Amino acid sequence: MTALPVEAAAVLSVVQDVTGFADPHDQNAYQVGLLPSSDPDRPHTVAVLMMPRDGTRLAATCCTNMLRTFPNIRTVLMAGIAGGVPRPAEPDRHVRLGDIVVATEGLIDYGHVRETDTGAVLRGRQSGGTLANRLLRAAGQLRLTEEQTGRRPWEEWLDPDRHEQAGRYPRPPADTDVLRTGDQVIPHPLPPEPAPAPGMPQIHYGAIGSADVLMKSERRRDELAGQHPDLRAVEMEGSGIAASTAANERSWFMVRGVADYAATGKNDRWHRYASYTAAVYLRALLAATPPLAAPRALVSGRALPLVPEPEQQALDALLIDVPPDVDLRAVWHAAVPDLPEPDREVFSTPGAVYHHLARYNARAGEPHPAFRFVDRLGRAMANSPTGRELRGWAAARAGLGHQAVDERDSPEDPATRAGKARPALVLRITVDGIDRTRCRITPFLQTTRGPWRPVPGPGEPVDVPRADLAAATAVLVGKAEEAWRDTADRADIEFVLPTALLNEAVQWYPGPEILGESKPIGIEYAVAVRSLERMRETRVHRAWGQRWRQLDRQPFTGRVFRGRGDPADLDDWATELISDDGYLVVVLSSPPGTEVGTGELRAALRAGVPIILWDQREPRPADGTQGLERLVAEPTGLLPENTRRIRIEAASDPAHFGRSVALLWDDADRPITERQADS
Incomplete structure (x- = not known):
């Protein structure tokens, strides 16, 4: 996800095989393509979304819509620019324009406060959600490689002699990176060792502040820095994305390029370069990340029938006899715990649940999820003739028998x-x-x-x-x-x-x-x-x-x-x-x-x-x-x-x-x- 056109363009410049995608039920417009993974034969499939404007609330809405349109998305990444938090007295934590900040320590939702008689107090450090462990591990591997060998794979994408995209995102002159305290110019300290090559960004790993407020206050920025030693940058979308991914049981991650110092005197001079640095680091990060297992995909359009029509009619007749007090949600989560829970309307009748699951493909070597649902439904009614018939129907169609249908549900796999x-x-x-x-x-x-x-x-x-x-x-x-x-x-x-x-x-x-x-x-x-x-x-x-x-x-x-x-x-x-x-x-x-x-x-x-x-x-x-x-x-x-x-x-x-x-x-x-x- 990106918030500005310059950020979206920078990300798309490093994505391969880009094509447009639109869903009539979603106002978002997407670009889909590929980015390399640690397996050269299995690249990551990605969707790129540019928000219509910035802001945490809009970010949450756009993110939720995206997850509905692409139900197999596992992680949402935010890429783009941020305001850096400089610490000139601490060279090893000093953030400069053009540097890259990676949110390995999560978010600080500094807009989520409790007003007291003594002023505003932060209500919580994290805005919710789960950091993507795969990307945390990949970031750790990039840090280790940089420390041991000095290799920084993102730097080759910043070299215009090696990648023509870099020429479209030139680094502004060094004399435009001016840090001020009031009217006083503060000199930058020398970067810590091992330092990147001249003209290349430093990578900072830590926390990023997020709020629905454009930070243009040197005093407020430094107050936050004093309260949170690991704070490296501030931005305006992350807490909304973290909240949306938490509600939808996905993970998130964030990479930001530093475009200003979150103080008065902000300008757009570093926006293009900072957007591009975030994009190329994101590409290097995903290139160090193993690909996800192939997801179970929904069949588009009308699904082919699972069984011949006479057999389907026999099942529908059995499903009508299921008592209304059977907890269909509980049966769903016992039968297909890896599938996202559908809308409430699907649980109106057992037949509605079955036909919803019939749209899914089955994994190789496993009973179809619709058959597993019927089997679990029968077990929920184990002492009734209808329950026994449902279990027999599921076992016969799965071609495995009762024991094989049940073997994944051993007592050592509790619902907790x-x-x-x-x-x-x-x-x-x-x-x-x-x-x-x-x-x-x-x-x-x-x-x-x-x-x-x-x-x-x-x-x-x-x-x-x-x-x-x-x-x-x-x-x-x-x-x-x-x-x-x-x-x-x-x-x-x-x-x-x-x-x-x-x-x-x-x-x-x-x-x-x-x-x-x-x-x-x-x-x-x-x-x-x-x-x-x-x-x-x-x-x-x-x-x-x-x-x-x-x-x-x-x-x-x-x-x-x-x-x-x-x-x-x-x-x-x-x-x-x-x-x-x-x-x-x-x-x-x-x-x-x-x-x-x-x-x-x-x-x-x-x-x-x-x-x-x-x-x-x-x-x-x-x-x-x-x-x-x-x-x-x-x-x-x-x-x-x-x-x-x-x-x-x-x-x-x-x-x-x-x-x-x-x-x-x-x-x-x-x-x-x-x-x-x-x-």
Whole structure:
């Protein structure tokens, strides 16, 4: 995406095989073409969109329309110009005109503020969305190559002797790069080593500020720079694109050429060159990025029928008999979790869902998605004749039989994996910074099975004494049940807790009183805790996500790492844990709150370990050790349900170890961001 004609022209100058594309249902006009990938035989297919004007709100709208028109887009990139944030007193972070800024540290939405009596306060650093990990890795590879060999592949595109496009985007004279503080000219420091060749841009990796405000204030620019040491530039579209990609479950990335210093006296002299530098770096970045797997494509126009007409009529007759209380969305996400959820109208009838899926192509060697839907629908009605007929119909058409149709849906593939979730109530609890006896509970609700899209609620955040956490939780669980009343699916409860509260026995908090009776929530729901500190500390998210996604590998090779209980051995234990990413489960030797337990917990969180178990008693009795070992001996994906099972057993036996087992089940694909918490 680009905001200005000069930016779009610069990007198109490095794209190959460009052709126009228009959709009658989309007011955007596109150019599509190819850019090289790390595989010479498989270039990236790209769509280039020029917005009608700049601005974050318009960027969000244009981006959303583009993702509807091109449903297979995986990442949205913003390329163009930005205002640089100079730091002449810090040569290694000083940004100059013509330099390139890469948003490897995300966005700072400086227009998203809370007005207070003392002035405006930023409500959140990130504007939402997920940075594209593939491009982050490629940027890291380019940095490594530059450091080791001095090779900068983007520079050849800036040499007019090698590429004629460079002649159309000449670098302005050096004497036009003037930095001022008021009326005083500030000399530029020498660039840090290894410096690029004379007349070539420096690459800066960091954060980019974004707001729906044209920055022309030296004072405001420097205030932001003081608040955010990694801020390198400011622009006007990124936060809208990040918000749109978040809403559509895509990733984003941004490369900007520095055209001015975001202060008074701005002019267009460096616009063309800065636009071109961003485009050529973007080309080099994609050339270092592996191509995406070939997507499953929609059939254009009228799809060929999947089965002969008589068979289709027989199926349609069966689909009419499906009871109206079957949750079609839940069946969709269980059957075809990799496909985007369609509009609400598609879920009006089972037949509408089937015929929508019939428009898709199937991947080689897999049952057609429409057949998988029919099979899952039959399983949702397993005890009825119609359900059995639906499963038989799907198995016969897939040519595989029941067992083969089902083999991808093993018990080790729970609905909570890979960003797909059952209905869930997430309670984010923070401790007051002044009065440590008080807490704030911020609730979030996942209303249906499907992609992870929690919304604030039910109700507003509440401030309560720590002693009243259980009572406040019961109220929120009751409100969540009211929101879930139209779904027949199971529901989960998660507590996002600071380390000081992680050993709280939240699983035994009482639920709401229903028909005169209240049960502990750990009996009625799969209850797990998550780490508030790790969710906030983005620098460990890469390691956390890398370990979490190993849970889906087949064959499963993840291992358990057990605490040793020796304070003197803790450093060596932590080093071994962080150096071997095959450890996906840690069993603490002591609960958090003890010296060793807290040390082991922090080391596991730092290493990105997604699953942590412990006995809440100190010292841990023998039955606790034996019980934890029985749990980790079962398939890892079953831990939430197995933990709930032993809690049910413990409800009638005060001596059962299940009364004190705690599970941290921290899904890296299901974040609760600071932006969501502030909404």
